[in-house]
Amino acid sequence: MEPPPAGAELSAAWHALSTALVPPAALGLAASRSDSAGLLKDGDLRAALEVLRCYDLHSIVEEWFIEVLQTDLQANIAPEFWNCIGQYENTAEEPQCSLLLLDAFCLLKCRLDPYLNSLELLEKWTKAGLLLGTGAQMLQEKVYTMFKAILFFSTTKSFQEMIQQFYSRTFRIYMRQWKKGEDGMNECESSMSENEQESDTEESGGESPLCAGCSSKREECWCPKAMEQFQQLNDILRRLNLLERVSADAVTTILHRMIEERMEQRCRGEYERSFLNEFQEWIEKVIGWLSRVFLQDSPLARSTPEASNTLKRWRCHVQRFFYRIYASMRIEELFSIIRDFPESKPAVEDLKFCLERTNQRQQLLSSLKSALEMRLLHPGVNTSDIITLYISAIKALRELDPSMVILEVACEPIRKYLRTREDTVRQIVAGLTGDAEGSGDLANELSKADPVTLENGQESDDDISEPGDWVPDPVDADPGKSSSKRRSSDIISLLVSIYGSKDLFINEYRTLLADRLLHQFNYSAEREIRNVELLKLRFGEAQMHYCEVMLKDMADSRRINANIRDEEEKLPEEERPPFSLVAVILSSEFWPPLKEEKLELPEQVKEAMEAYSKKYEKLKAMRTLNWKYHLGLVSLDVELADRTLSLSVSPVHAAIILHFQTKSTWTLTELSEVLKVPVTSLKRKMTLWLQQGVLREEPQGTFTVIEEEQKDQVEKVVLIDSDEEGDSAMASQADQKEEELQLFWTYIQAMLTNLESLSLERIHSMLKMFVMTGPVVTEIDIQELQGFLQKKVRDQQLIYSGGVYRLPKNCS
Amino acid sequence: MRVKIRGWNGVASWLWVANDENCGICRMAFNGCCPDCKVPGDDCPLVWGQCSHCFHMHCILKWLNSQQVQQHCPMCRQEWKFRE
Numbered sequence: 001m002e003p004p005p006a007g008a009e010l011s012a013a014w015h016a017l018s019t020a021l022v023p024p025a026a027l028g029l030a031a032s033r034s035d036s037a038g039l040l041k042d043g044d045l046r047a048a049l050e051v052l053r054c055y056d057l058h059s060i061v062e063e064w065f066i067e068v069l070q071t072d073l074q075a076n077i078a079p080e081f082w083n084c085i086g087q088y089e090n091t092a093e094e095p096q097c098s099l100l101l102l103d104a105f106c107l108l109k110c111r112l113d114p115y116l117n118s119l120e121l122l123e124k125w126t127k128a129g130l131l132l133g134t135g136a137q138m139l140q141e142k143v144y145t146m147f148k149a150i151l152f153f154s155t156t157k158s159f160q161e162m163i164q165q166f167y168s169r170t171f172r173i174y175m176r177q178w179k180k181g182e183d184g185m186n187e188c189e190s191s192m193s194e195n196e197q198e199s200d201t202e203e204s205g206g207e208s209p210l211c212a213g214c215s216s217k218r219e220e221c222w223c224p225k226a227m228e229q230f231q232q233l234n235d236i237l238r239r240l241n242l243l244e245r246v247s248a249d250a251v252t253t254i255l256h257r258m259i260e261e262r263m264e265q266r267c268r269g270e271y272e273r274s275f276l277n278e279f280q281e282w283i284e285k286v287i288g289w290l291s292r293v294f295l296q297d298s299p300l301a302r303s304t305p306e307a308s309n310t311l312k313r314w315r316c317h318v319q320r321f322f323y324r325i326y327a328s329m330r331i332e333e334l335f336s337i338i339r340d341f342p343e344s345k346p347a348v349e350d351l352k353f354c355l356e357r358t359n360q361r362q363q364l365l366s367s368l369k370s371a372l373e374m375r376l377l378h379p380g381v382n383t384s385d386i387i388t389l390y391i392s393a394i395k396a397l398r399e400l401d402p403s404m405v406i407l408e409v410a411c412e413p414i415r416k417y418l419r420t421r422e423d424t425v426r427q428i429v430a431g432l433t434g435d436a437e438g439s440g441d442l443a444n445e446l447s448k449a450d451p452v453t454l455e456n457g458q459e460s461d462d463d464i465s466e467p468g469d470w471v472p473d474p475v476d477a478d479p480g481k482s483s484s485k486r487r488s489s490d491i492i493s494l495l496v497s498i499y500g501s502k503d504l505f506i507n508e509y510r511t512l513l514a515d516r517l518l519h520q521f522n523y524s525a526e527r528e529i530r531n532v533e534l535l536k537l538r539f540g541e542a543q544m545h546y547c548e549v550m551l552k553d554m555a556d557s558r559r560i561n562a563n564i565r566d567e568e569e570k571l572p573e574e575e576r577p578p579f580s581l582v583a584v585i586l587s588s589e590f591w592p593p594l595k596e597e598k599l600e601l602p603e604q605v606k607e608a609m610e611a612y613s614k615k616y617e618k619l620k621a622m623r624t625l626n627w628k629y630h631l632g633l634v635s636l637d638v639e640l641a642d643r644t645l646s647l648s649v650s651p652v653h654a655a656i657i658l659h660f661q662t663k664s665t666w667t668l669t670e671l672s673e674v675l676k677v678p679v680t681s682l683k684r685k686m687t688l689w690l691q692q693g694v695l696r697e698e699p700q701g702t703f704t705v706i707e708e709e710q711k712d713q714v715e716k717v718v719l720i721d722s723d724e725e726g727d728s729a730m731a732s733q734a735d736q737k738e739e740e741l742q743l744f745w746t747y748i749q750a751m752l753t754n755l756e757s758l759s760l761e762r763i764h765s766m767l768k769m770f771v772m773t774g775p776v777v778t779e780i781d782i783q784e785l786q787g788f789l790q791k792k793v794r795d796q797q798l799i800y801s802g803g804v805y806r807l808p809k810n811c812s
Numbered sequence: 813m814r815v816k817i818r819g820w821n822g823v824a825s826w827l828w829v830a831n832d833e834n835c836g837i838c839r840m841a842f843n844g845c846c847p848d849c850k851v852p853g854d855d856c857p858l859v860w861g862q863c864s865h866c867f868h869m870h871c872i873l874k875w876l877n878s879q880q881v882q883q884h885c886p887m888c889r890q891e892w893k894f895r896e
Contacts, residue, residue, distance in 0.1 A: 518823055545850060548850075549850075549851055549852070552851060556853075578817070579816075579817040579818065579819065579820060580818075580819050580820070581819075581820045581822060582819065582820070582821050582822070583821075583822045583823065583824050584821070584822070584823045584824070585824055585825065585826050586823065586824070586825040586826070587825070587826065587843065587844075587852045587853060588825035588826075588827070588843055589841050589843050589844035589852065590844070590852070591825075605817075605820065608820070609822060609824075612822075613824075616826070620826070620853075620854070622828060622829050622830075622858065622860075623826050623827065623828055623829065623853075624826070624827060624829055625824040625825070625826055625827075626824060626825050626826070626827055627822060627823070627824045628822075628823040628824060628825065629822075631822070631823035632820065632821045632822045632823050633821045634817060634819070634820050634821070635817075635818045635819050636815055636816060636817045636818055637815070637816040637818060638813065638814075638815050639813065639814040639815070639816065640813050641813075646818075651820075651822075654815075654817070654820075657815055658815055658817075660813060660815075661813060661814060661815055664813065694813075705813050707813060
């Protein structure tokens, strides 16, 4: 046979090649010749390629292939596919819908399969050196990129929904099956699967007519079918290399949603157990599902490094996402967690674990700070509650961050706020001594062994015993403070340091102690001594010295009283004093300043006191007593015509009622004169006797004894000032301050005499210049000064007009 | 009406019967104690000289011990003699 002419040979070869490589429809040919393409063998095609090589045309084969593919994709395949998907809009039923999805992808695969086959062929030829290759980018990659670019450059919303629905359904079914398997393995699993049963209402037991996996009727359950479809779809997508493009988004969304949902259900508000392990297990199951999506089902494919890499990436992602979400949730709940500490310790430990893996310290700090400000630091919260929470926070955050930086930063607002509360010191001191209810914490802390002394000794960074144990401070630490100082802080030192000085605490403690000893008469000497000893360990011997002397005074007084009583008992009956007088004898220099009140006691009491003083003087040479008439406690019986009352009252009350013995009617002014007590405060004191029904006030300002109770009379309700009984025997802080300010008054008067009139600021700055630098260092801020001056204006010792202060004319 | 006092718990502070408030040697209050002492009163008593000046006992003893030749009252320079 004569060889065909060159043109014909080339044309035949091209024809053979082109029809073999692409489906005929793409070339605009009739599909009838489908038989020939399948029959062509590799050998024939190679021959055809050889012909092309002769004409140097083999280089265009690949470009041509891509060109055809692109045109086909754009013109036919993509519209067809999207058309198919578009039908979803009219399909409501889920099973049909997923069927449709699968169909669409099957069709796509059908259309693209010939190209993929040819692609393999071309690859093989390139490897064999028959083709030139397409430069740096492999032909395969080019083709896959094109699939993505043309088919899924932009996906419709409904398509995304479909994919989403499909994957979340199969996820449910998968998790369901796993659980069933697990339940089957051991029926009575731990609390975990019990909870599982609680949270998922439909349990496989069968109370619900719906299948838990596919939520359709049990008899119509399509779970197995769905899993089959799931497998098919994944295979197709893998084949087309579209898996990541199409499913990654949906899978991520599903995982995130599932983790969030599960966490909401399980963990929110539940701080008393750890969830990390439980979730770790769960995540492993999720990874199992992921491996179904991203890996071929054959065990062979699973072991390839590429596959394990993919899984590793996903596992990493899921875990990190879990840590982040979990930490966020715990951070959001941190306030409650702190409140519940130590019951919430597992939650704190979980959070610590997660924080080490996520970058959320900053989030934690700002969230906790604002939670504290919102929920704690406002006028509606008792100081003792704030202190209790602060103590919890110290404990919890110490657990969370051993470097104590979080504690330091987050709790700064609490400390700042506590500084503005007047009763903070009192509350803390009360807590320390176990007086306040619900603050046993502090008392326990105080009695802990090996306390940290608050003496500011030499503290340096290099006193850590093991250099290898050194850990750098977190980045948000305040570089100005040494880490060892921060770490060594215990609860009491933190509380005491709120004000920056321990003197304030010692003074407050002294005042409270004096109050208990003098006013309330209900103290336990042993406990007080123990407390002082414990405080001595912390604050040092010198600071607590005053308190020690106070307690010693109490013991000495008891001894002296016993001594004097013995003496009295030796006397003959008629010379004995009419009532027993017991005294608390103070070393005045060591007690806080006592409130001075004037009170004139009835003669018989004064006599008894003088007699006592005499005996004391005999006992202690060259010493005498200075009685504080208004302090103490008197127990007495009031014998009326028809009744007897036994009461314990203050000396003022006793003095009042004693006067009514001699005269049954007194006016307020008369009483005020004999008692030397101002009318206003006397009036308040009268209420006790009115309330006891011993006296009546009729008319106003005149008091008479009620000898016989009149039952038929309308009961009189007399209100007593509740704060009166709780009055402290100590001069209040305000009184003490005022005394200090009195020091300034002479300076201010001198200033105003010389300069006539001065503004508030001038007075303040001049005082600062001349007085506050002197030997007596007394600070005064401008608000205090203003208050003081205004008081002077009210007392008419100053005139204030036009923004300046002036002395009244007659004063100078 | 009759009022029977069963018991009176009073409060008093003790003080030295002295003509001054502070010790002339240590400048501390008599009712307190000398710088070497912790507890006032019995543990840190006052003593009077015949010149009628008084000091913390510990203070005046220290002073007298430091005097080489003759012992004088640090206030009035008279010869120091304890008042009985």
